[in-house]
Amino acid sequence: MGAGAVFRTYPAGDGGITVELGSAIDFLTSRRAFHLFKRLRASPPLGFIAALPTFCSLTVQFDPLVTDGEAIGAAVFAMAAEAADAIEEPSVRWRIPVCYDLTFAPDLEAIAAQIGKQPEAVAEIHAAQLYRVYMLGGFPGFAFMGDLPEALQAPRLASPRLTVPAGSVAVAGRLTAIYPAATPGGWNLIGRTPVRLFDPAWEQPALMSPGDEVAFYSVERAGFQSLEKRVAAGHVEPAEFRIR
Amino acid sequence: MKAGLRILSPGLLSTIQDLGRPWFQHLGVPVCGALDAWSLRLGNLLLGNDPGAGAIEMCFAGIDAEASGAPVRVLIAGPCEGRIEGHASARTLRPWRSERLDVGEKLRLGAVKDACCAYLVIAGGAEVPPVLGSSSTYTRAGIGGPAGRPLLAGDTIAALAAITKDEEVELPSSPAEEQGPVRVVLGPQIDYFTQGAVAALLNELFTVSADADRTGMRLDGPRLAHTRPADIPSDGTVHGMIQVPPSGQPIILLNDRQTTGGYPKIATVITADLPRIGRLVPGRSLRFAAVTPAEGVRLAREQQRRLRDLLATARVVRGRPLLTTELLLSTNLVDGVVDAWDSNV
Numbered sequence: 003m004g005a006g007a008v009f010r011t012y013p014a015g016d017g018g019i020t021v022e023l024g025s026a027i028d029f030l031t032s033r034r035a036f037h038l039f040k041r042l043r044a045s046p047p048l049g050f051i052a053a054l055p056t057f058c059s060l061t062v063q064f065d066p067l068v069t070d071g072e073a074i075g076a077a078v079f080a081m082a083a084e085a086a087d088a089i090e091e092p093s094v095r096w097r098i099p100v101c102y103d104l105t106f107a108p109d110l111e112a113i114a115a116q117i118g119k120q121p122e123a124v125a126e127i128h129a130a131q132l133y134r135v136y137m138l139g140g141f142p143g144f145a146f147m148g149d150l151p152e153a154l155q156a157p158r159l160a161s162p163r164l165t166v167p168a169g170s171v172a173v174a175g176r177l178t179a180i181y182p183a184a185t186p187g188g189w190n191l192i193g194r195t196p197v198r199l200f201d202p203a204w205e206q207p208a209l210m211s212p213g214d215e216v217a218f219y220s221v222e223r224a225g226f227q228s229l230e231k232r233v234a235a236g237h238v239e240p241a242e243f244r245i246r
Numbered sequence: 247m248k249a250g251l252r253i254l255s256p257g258l259l260s261t262i263q264d265l266g267r268p269w270f271q272h273l274g275v276p277v278c279g280a281l282d283a284w285s286l287r288l289g290n291l292l293l294g295n296d297p298g299a300g301a302i303e304m305c306f307a308g309i310d311a312e313a314s315g316a317p318v319r320v321l322i323a324g325p326c327e328g329r330i331e332g333h334a335s336a337r338t339l340r341p342w343r344s345e346r347l348d349v350g351e352k353l354r355l356g357a358v359k360d361a362c363c364a365y366l367v368i369a370g371g372a373e374v375p376p377v378l379g380s381s382s383t384y385t386r387a388g389i390g391g392p393a394g395r396p397l398l399a400g401d402t403i404a405a406l407a408a409i410t411k412d413e414e415v416e417l418p419s420s421p422a423e424e425q426g427p428v429r430v431v432l433g434p435q436i437d438y439f440t441q442g443a444v445a446a447l448l449n450e451l452f453t454v455s456a457d458a459d460r461t462g463m464r465l466d467g468p469r470l471a472h473t474r475p476a477d478i479p480s481d482g483t484v485h486g487m488i489q490v491p492p493s494g495q496p497i498i499l500l501n502d503r504q505t506t507g508g509y510p511k512i513a514t515v516i517t518a519d520l521p522r523i524g525r526l527v528p529g530r531s532l533r534f535a536a537v538t539p540a541e542g543v544r545l546a547r548e549q550q551r552r553l554r555d556l557l558a559t560a561r562v563v564r565g566r567p568l569l570t571t572e573l574l575l576s577t578n579l580v581d582g583v584v585d586a587w588d589s590n591v
Contacts, residue, residue, distance in 0.1 A: 012434035015514030016542025018484040020434045027479045039272060052268040054482035056506055061482025063268060066517050066546040071539045139480055139506030142275045142387050146480070183387060200273070202377050202389060208273040 008082045011075050017051075017066045019075055021082075024058035027176065029148070031058040032136045036212040038082055047077040055212060056137050057146070095215040095246035098180070098195050100129065100171050101226035106194035109159075113173070113190060117153045125220055127151055128171075128192060133178060135214045143182035143200025145210040150176050162188030169194045171218070193218075196230035197243055209240050217245075249316035250404040251368065254352065256397040257307035262372055262390065263365075263501075265298040267380035271505040277485065278382040278390065278501050281305075281363050281460065281524030282324065284553065285421075289323025289367035291557055292415050293344060299371030300381040302403065305363045306527075308355020313347035314402060317409045317568075320345060320353070324364025324525075325420070328355035343416035344369070346409060346565055361525040370407025384502060414565035421556060424522050427535035430488065430513035431542055435478060438510035439490070443470035447488075447512060447534055452496070456528045460502040463526065469494030470512060480506040486515030486523065498523055516542035518549040 009022045021038070024031035035055040042053050042062065049069030054061045064074050102125035104110060114121045133147040150173055158174045163186065166172070170181045172189035181187055182199035195218075199209050210216065221229070232238050253260075263286070266279025280286040280303055287297040301323070302309065308326045321344040322328075330337050330345060331352040339345050339353065341364070347353060358364045374381035377389045388394030392401050436444065452467035476492040483489075487499045489509040498515065499507075501524070515523055516537060526532065537545070 013431050013514075013539040014434055014482075014484045014511075015431050015486055016516045016537075016539045016546060018514070020481060025479075052271050054271045054505055056481045057479040059479075059481045061484065063271075063484055066543040067550055070543045137480070137506070138272060138274045139482075140274055140504045142270075142273060142389075144274045185386065200387070207270065207275070207378065 008079055011078070013071050014061060014063075016071070018061060018063045019071050019078070021060045021062065021075075021078055022058065023060065027057045027136065027148070029134060029136065032056070033213060035060045035137075038078065041081045041084075042078065045081075047074055050074070054139070056139065093246070094211065094213075094244060095217065096210065096243050097217050097219060097245045098197055098243060099221040099225065099229060100193040100195050100218045101221050101223055102128075102193040103223055103226075106167075106170070106226075107192045109190035110192045113154060113156055113192060116156060124154065124192065127154055128173070128178070129218045129220050133216045135210050135212050135216065136177070137212050138208055138210065141182055141185055143208045143210070144179060145199070145208075145214075145216075146177050146179055147216050148177045150178055156190055158188040159190065162186050166191060167194060169196055171195055194226070196226060196233045198233060198238070198240070204240065209243075215246075247315035248404050249318045249370075249408055250314050250402045251311040251318055251320070251347075251353075251366075252314045253309060253311050253397050253399055253401045253403070255310035255399055256401075257304050257309045257355075259305040260309050260397045261303050261383040261385070262300050262374045262392065262397070262403070263303040263382045264300040264380055266382050266501065267378050270378050271482070274505050275378060275387075275389070276384060276502050276505055278384045278460075279380070280365065280382075281501055282361075282365075282521040283524075284521035284549070285323040286365050286367070288421070288553060288556065289321050289342075289365050290371070291553075292323075292342070292417070292560055293319065293321050293367055293369045295367070295369065295371045299367075299406070300374050301368065301372055302366040302397065303363050304355070304358060304366060306358055308358065308364065309366065309397070310352065310354045311366075312352045313349050315349065315404075317349065318347045318405050319369035319409050319414075320347060321367045321369075321415070322355070322364055323367050325359040325361050326355055326357070326364035328353060330354075342420055344414045344565075346412070346414070360527070362527050363525065368403070368405045369409060370405040373404040373406045386502070412565045412568045413562050415560055415562055417556065417560055424519070427533040428519045428523060429516045429537045429542065429545065430486075430534050431516060431539050432513045432536050433511070434481075434514075435510035436512065438472050438474060438476065438478070439512050440471045440473055443472070443490075443494075443512065446470060447496075448536055451531050451533060453531045454526050454528050458526075458528055460500055462497045462499045462503055463523075465496045465498065467496075470496055472510065476510055478508055478510055480508045483507050483511075484514060486517075486520050487511045488513045488515070500524065516545060518542070518545040
């Protein structure tokens with residue numbers, strides 16, 4: 003069984019299939035899903051429309067007027083069987099400035115209380131970890147990153163907020179993420195960043211890609227505000243935050 | 247000058263939609279596009295447009311607009327009609343019959359009847375700069391449309407082509423509404439549901455609740471019970487997926503749905519029935535019936551044949567002449583001679 007072996011395939015209606023590569027949130031499995039996604043895009047079967055790589059699966063959408071789930075499934079199986087065993091080293095690393103000020107972090111104290119530490123310690127623990135992007139979804143540019151140290155792991159809010167500020171840095175379960183825009187949000191907010199996560203005008207519209215490494219570092223309010231101004235004025239390129 | 251429609255009143259929620267942008271879902275970008283893609287395509291093809299050309303999707307209420315720049319040919323694709331306040335007189339604009347609006351003529355459309363939406367299709371297609379390959383509007387992220395938002399009074403939507411003929415096109419009758427249950431393929435997470443839940447899905451009546459929009463529609467009816475916690479690692483969504491959160495209340499996902507979701511999905515509406523569910527309004531009832539994916543594919547292809555058959559019944563009719571009697575009478579006499587073809591139209 004090749005490393006890219008497929009677990010199970012389920013129909014997703016008559017114009018889609020869900021290819022399950024694992025059953026839990028697992029970084030290696032999400033890399034396999036992403037590799038399969040790239041291979042499909044590089045050699046799309048007849049009728050292929052799009053694919054979405056997620057934590058442990060790949061959803062493939064196709065046009066039922068020209069093909070069907072069996073044909074697409076066969077093409078996907080063949081590609082998965084060809085998969086190389088080695089998962090290549092990550093090529094991109096981002097360094098994202100975060101202000102962990104309490105005014106930007108309404109849930110920071112609750113998380114701190116949970117581990118019997120000061121809010122500053124939570125910020126330190128969050129910023130000390132190197133994360134990897136599992137997948138993007140839910141909103142343009144929203145990257146699910148992991149894994150959080152166990153100390154910071156808390157469930158989502160019982161009631162999601164109707165709106166969270168754009169750039170909010172958040173945690174839920176073993177994952178951390180940045181809200182790209184002011185949308186409803188159920189994750190715990192522990193800081194804010196002025197970095198843009200998505201722009202249709204960029205050559206690659208989303209800043210992050212599955213497999214990317216992400217490091218956060220703490221900045222004071224003044225640093226946050228001056229960067230925020232530069233971003234608003236359009237003077238900041240995505241490459242400014244890329245360190246590899 | 248360019249032909250266009252200047253919006254006088256945007257109705258309740260009118261957005262530019264085409265067939266959507268499926269190519270960036272892996273970046274979290276929803277597909278969007280027309281709730282009723284079948285009507286959009288038929289309307290476009292009748293006017294000689296690309297089937298996926300952008301049009302104005304009008305939800306619940308029609309728009310008021312004025313032709314500007316140059317004459318515009320329009321067609322209503324869906325159950326909506328209205329009046330044209332012409333230069334000479336008023337005339338009716340019925341669905342599925344094109345009409346030319348001369349510069350300054352106003353279109354006033356009424357409510358969309360018994361359906362969620364209807365399309366105001368423009369000959370040549372709506373000229374809206376594409377974002378990420380499509381002009382479909384995604385208001386939440388400010389993508390598409392004239393400015394990443396629904397239409398407002400004062401917006402002008404240009405037509406991509408000029409009018410050269412005075413012929414109009416019409417269907418002899420409005421397309422027949424699909425009857426019977428909405429067909430679904432069970433799964434992908436069928437094993438997260440009790441046998442009772444599946445039986446309820448396929449035997450009971452559901453009603454579209456008031457909690458319905460372009461993202462999805464919550465259904466009132468029996469609650470669908472899970473066999474285990476209703477929480478899965480987020481996986482990809484497709485149009486028509488029926489997801490069921492812990493509450494047990496099913497939600498049919500539509501065009502603006504989030505690309506991924508962490509609730510189990512009990513079934514997915516087939517491609518042929520997606521336009522039908524896009525037309526549903528709160529209060530409307532529906533039943534579901536299970537089919538195999540192969541049957542769904544067969545039904546999708548059969549529906550495409552029906553679209554072609556319907557197009558074949560379209561009639562070309564002579565419209566109002568490009569040079570009207572009124573215009574002729576208003577032309578100044580020069581040396582007692584009136585040249586019928588000397589006009590600034």
